Amino acid sequence: MKTLEEALLLLQRVHGVVEQYALAMKRNQPTAAFVMNIRRTLPSLAANLKAQFGIIADQVTAANLAASRGASELVRLRGLRESVAQIKQAIEIATTHVKDKHSVAIDRGDADES
Numbered sequence: 001m002k003t004l005e006e007a008l009l010l011l012q013r014v015h016g017v018v019e020q021y022a023l024a025m026k027r028n029q030p031t032a033a034f035v036m037n038i039r040r041t042l043p044s045l046a047a048n049l050k051a052q053f054g055i056i057a058d059q060v061t062a063a064n065l066a067a068s069r070g071a072s073e074l075v076r077l078r079g080l081r082e083s084v085a086q087i088k089q090a091i092e093i094a095t096t097h098v099k100d101k102h103s104v105a106i107d108r109g110d111a112d113e114s
Contacts, residue, residue: 001099003051003053008092017034018034039067042067043061059086
């Protein structure tokens with residue numbers, strides 16, 4: 001659970017940078033710093049997830065690869081937004097599965113007798 005919680009926090013930071021990147025594009029400001037920040041953060045997110053959640057780590061690596069492609073800024077932004085949404089969904093699903101697999105039923109035999 002701790003791995004997933006940390007991954008979700010790091011993903012929220014990436015999401016914030018992606019949205020700042022979108023605002024900078026809209027305002028015709030320089031965007032290179034945002035792309036570099038995203039490309040620097042995503043590998044650490046993938047490394048954190050790699051040991052236990054390899055499929056999600058592969059999604060993060062694919063997002064990093066898409067961020068480094070030479071596409072237009074608009075296509076890159078759309079791909080980053082979609083990737084962040086997919087990764088977030090995968091982390092939430094993994095969190096639900098971990099909770100279901102590792103839940104412990106509490107036996108309350110005393111309360112049910114009355």
